[in-house]
Amino acid sequence: MVSAEIELRGHIIDSFILPRVWGAIEEAGAHFHVREMRIGQSETEPSYARIEVSAESQRLLDDLIPELQRLGADLAEVQNARTALVTQPGVLPDDFYSTTNLPTEVRVQGEWLPVANIEMDVAIVIDHSAKLAYTTPMHEVRIGDAVVVGYEGVRVEAQERPRQREAFGFMQSPVSSERAKALAIRDVASAMVAARQHGGKILWVLGPAIVHTAARGSVAELIRRGYVQVIFGGNAIVAHDVEAAMFGTSLGVDLKTGEPVEHGHRNHLRAINKVRSLGSLEAAHAAGLLGDGIVAASLEHGVELVLAGSIRDDGPMPGVITDSVVAQGQMREATRGVEVAIMAASMLHAIATGNLLPASVRTVVVDINPAVVTKLADRGSAQVMGLVTDVELFLSALVDALPTT
Amino acid sequence: MVSAEIELRGHIIDSFILPRVWGAIEEAGAHFHVREMRIGQSETEPSYARIEVSAESQRLLDDLIPELQRLGADLAEVQNARTALVTQPGVLPDDFYSTTNLPTEVRVQGEWLPVANIEMDVAIVIDHSAKLAYTTPMHEVRIGDAVVVGYEGVRVEAQERPRQREAFGFMQSPVSSERAKALAIRDVASAMVAARQHGGKILWVLGPAIVHTAARGSVAELIRRGYVQVIFGGNAIVAHDVEAAMFGTSLGVDLKTGEPVEHGHRNHLRAINKVRSLGSLEAAHAAGLLGDGIVAASLEHGVELVLAGSIRDDGPMPGVITDSVVAQGQMREATRGVEVAIMAASMLHAIATGNLLPASVRTVVVDINPAVVTKLADRGSAQVMGLVTDVELFLSALVDALPTT
Amino acid sequence: MVSAEIELRGHIIDSFILPRVWGAIEEAGAHFHVREMRIGQSETEPSYARIEVSAESQRLLDDLIPELQRLGADLAEVQNARTALVTQPGVLPDDFYSTTNLPTEVRVQGEWLPVANIEMDVAIVIDHSAKLAYTTPMHEVRIGDAVVVGYEGVRVEAQERPRQREAFGFMQSPVSSERAKALAIRDVASAMVAARQHGGKILWVLGPAIVHTAARGSVAELIRRGYVQVIFGGNAIVAHDVEAAMFGTSLGVDLKTGEPVEHGHRNHLRAINKVRSLGSLEAAHAAGLLGDGIVAASLEHGVELVLAGSIRDDGPMPGVITDSVVAQGQMREATRGVEVAIMAASMLHAIATGNLLPASVRTVVVDINPAVVTKLADRGSAQVMGLVTDVELFLSALVDALPTT
């Protein structure tokens, strides 16, 4: 029998931290003994618990403790984080610490350092000389990097349940189409305005259905009003946006009548081919081919466009990054400073983005398919608001709900 | 080998009538021989075909011919309709003719009579003395009714494919959420206005999610503007509409904040109980309990409310018809004169209504679940427009798209 | 400021009872003060808490306390239940106590009586002379019935979270199609075998897709093996089961080839008409028309068939109860003694059944549409296992997983 002592602090009961920690211990087949417990006497007082966790094997304990940390437990005995050096490029030490997307600190020479650029499922590298800690994805670690191993000296700030209803108070709610969307749209608008007031960036992840459904104009309007700083998308949304500008169709469907046009099947290929012949989206814009669509508005208003390709692409469009590791790297860079992320009618790009965002980014997932929303809203962040609704009508209502300035 | 001759007239090629007829013959294992064929030389000229259909057994032919009639074929040899008398109440003669929802005529004493009140899957009764033909559901036939049997002397007017895009030009389109909804909403609004201009009735079939999503105000507004003549619904929509008026919640969720309220769970029961104690919705309205909701607006503007109960109901509310056969009968009556039917967020009531409507009624099915839309849009009528979208946002946009007068 | 004292006992932390109670108090805008708290020191020791709940108005407190009871709280001050007499038939006293589906007791003359036939959203009637308490739906209360009002003297046994994985250990899991179904099927089979070993009844709620998908043979086989005591269904499943027996089709689709047969469209009407002419399903069985289908097997093995009609029905079939209140009453009766309930490819009947079942019945909801499963699994019972899977293949695998005896 081996054991370790953990501590829990704060609103550990109504934030479900204590029961989840107990549940995790039991499910792992380990045991606990409460060493000390002070329960807040009313809803405003914090509580405290010191608990001994014991397990039959070190292996079991080593697996369990990081899980408890993720739930909000700290080790009672304070140690420095242990590190091991990388010996093969792109390969981590065996017992590397794998991050959550929650605010995290590591203890280096007796001091708690915040881990920079937190995201899920990556490693923590410590630069001992500069006293810095930062995340690094597996494939980017280099020989000699000091990677945190084990769980000692790592501290995660679990998210407590918010006390009052606020924007994003939806977050614990089950995702549902049977809820009043008007309220949710107002909340999203408020979060966007708040982010812009202190210069926080708003990130949009857009799927091609945005163009098929004629919501393209709403997105361009949001860009012009300053509510879009970064766009993540793929080859398709750009191809159809240019197709719409050049031919008035999206995947061959006339955007004015909703009817397929006979020759329309080829239009997105023609649009891609034309931009390829000119060499870049910028050149196509200079040539007046992009109309007043999403790409045109992005170029005019300095929106950062990160276009990540995939194996289903035709062409692809110039500007689309075909290597997924390179694309992921650029997306990672572009998420710095993002405070609100809105993922609309996108699955692949939305999931990829969700993996990169810290839990503190207010994230809205909008899709008409509840399976997509559930998949994205389930990815571990308490800050995700899932909206099962029609993206075209959502965007149109969001434009109406935002102040024009 | 037995055989019969059929005739096809009109735009039988581009309306897919001829190929469907041939296909049906082949799939049934029967054979055909073209006796005469005149093909229209251009898109404006009609065509004509006379075809001999032969089958190995009379049974097979008897099953096949009505199917071909449904597709638009007429028997070449003109006969009077045959009838058989009902000998058991509520039981049809064995080989009764089962209707489609298309305009139908029967030949009585050498004369083609239109069949009144056409709907799907019912029988045709002929009143020889009054020279009238009308549909009757199985359970309503009485001893002595002359019911049409076999297929001779029955003529169905198949629907041709429309030539140009028009309102409801969506109809052959696959149901999709990836289409521009703004266009479709404009089409629906036009059809509603057109119906009202010559006094045609607009029927709404409403599910309870209308109230949960706060779209209740939109429906009440449409009633006040005169775009609602008949409402079909169940116990739930009325219960939640009254709950919203009395407590500001719907199934216990606060409609202003979107948050569940603790005691809300009981509110719909309290609302039902209150109306039961007063005896009727009218009395509750007189007592000022219904606010400005759907029921209140309906009572004030003379909307015909047909409320059909089901086994999942609490209460039920006074006014809800608990016997399904009686309810079906009242719904059948109320569909007379309906020109536009809009089914929103409803499944049971929408399917029941779809079975009762003639194919000529312009029908819109709106639901966020594509499975529901497909199920309803598949029910045999070419006039159904399926819209996979958010009902709350759809209704709000529809109100905006309709003239105020 | 008014207040009341509540008590919590048992595994109130890891069963989430304490945090939920605190959360409910806060969300209601009320306050709490912990008067006494003893926390279990390890995973096997129970805990105890005595908490004062205070609110700004009696109304708020009166709404909150029943909610806390539902979560597992008891009033610290023990009183007898209060009752009020019914003065209008079918109408409850204003502040009637509305039940949960959890085991419930009421205190009568100092004694805790169990409430018989617990189900959700109904009233409790006390027979003081016989010292009995039982549930009664709103529409069945008669003048003079003593109905429990307020919340004093009512005690609800909240369900604790199970400690180990067991059959129905899935219950807290999110419903998902991305889980190993083979495990779940084994669990369902075990629960069925266990129920039968001590004579518990197994209830099946069946939708018509059972027949369309040819799973009809699997259900009949389960009946023959003794795993079906009660069936709830509607007009459609019986109509298609008889259609399959008489014509080899289901809604006109040939069950051997999967192809629509031309004349098949009428077959279910013919089947209904034939049974109507004979007068009953029993007579049709005697006439050899039912083959070896679900109805035939039910009649041969004494399965209780409760068929509840709806407004979408053709016919209907003899034996179908058209009045929804009568049908609900018969379903209520037939649920007595049920230990396992399996709802397959049904929505209306499944929801209606879910409302009637006590939380202690192990319930499985199987549907390929996640929306249906979520809707049913959300209805408040911890004992519901939701399975998003193909009903035909599920039934075939379940037959394989069950012992033959």
Place this chain on the structure above:
Amino acid sequence: MVSAEIELRGHIIDSFILPRVWGAIEEAGAHFHVREMRIGQSETEPSYARIEVSAESQRLLDDLIPELQRLGADLAEVQNARTALVTQPGVLPDDFYSTTNLPTEVRVQGEWLPVANIEMDVAIVIDHSAKLAYTTPMHEVRIGDAVVVGYEGVRVEAQERPRQREAFGFMQSPVSSERAKALAIRDVASAMVAARQHGGKILWVLGPAIVHTAARGSVAELIRRGYVQVIFGGNAIVAHDVEAAMFGTSLGVDLKTGEPVEHGHRNHLRAINKVRSLGSLEAAHAAGLLGDGIVAASLEHGVELVLAGSIRDDGPMPGVITDSVVAQGQMREATRGVEVAIMAASMLHAIATGNLLPASVRTVVVDINPAVVTKLADRGSAQVMGLVTDVELFLSALVDALPTT
């Protein structure tokens, strides 16, 4: 007014070729005049039509004719195909001919040459000296390539509707979960056996849910029995297959109990990291880490694994191709010789594959989400059978339906 003459031959009426051609002409706003028409007199005789198509502008006609070719029309006046030379690498001539996935021929120096490696939406390059024609994707054309432009000298073999039910007779049927799956599974098995008997390859496109649902064993069994020649997948399926072999979990869920294991969250990262440290999947197999999973069976039985990465990947696994254009190229190569393609629980990879496959490949799309099946089944090929069902149970039933040899 400009015009061109087209010819139609074969079962042009019951294969819907003639009505579709007429419809396409009308929808484009063009006109037609029937010059000659011979209608088959019975279901076995072919028909013939010569039709003059006229339009108001050359542009409109140039857009319309390729569409009519796609539907099965040939130009009456036989010419050689026109070509234009590529002047920028990766950019096609403006009016390049964009392929369908149907068998296609081009006329070169008076001779009809088959177009090799047909797939959708690519260009045709003619090698005049070698008298060869083959498809080339846009980004692969090189300066000097002779690309077919316009529509003259191109002939497409439209697919006629099959006469009898056969394997893949489902193809015109609407995709539905309410159909008998047992029949469909038998058809798939027959098509697989038939393909193997003459050495045709079977391609599987697999999503990661295959491993989550424990269907991994079924796939490995199919590999061992020789029913898998090519697998397309991504990083996730390989990562979870190795995770399952190393830890018994998939995305942290224990495959034996269906329960999440506490530390499981990290397991797929550990698995990827381990394989990275060894350098390749082959090395991991040699080290005994892959158990009897999909990758192990693939390596042992010479299955061609094409793993295409995406931006959502962790790691990635050695062997995963991160550049989407390179991956698409390898997938393109690997589809040569494929006769049956089965896409299971995959969306991105399945759509990408669908774009590459000729219409003659018998393709089965299996997913529990009808939206995915519809999306894939809609992609233009008549040979696609869509099955809305549970992939785990489908695979298990398919293994049972296939002969063991």
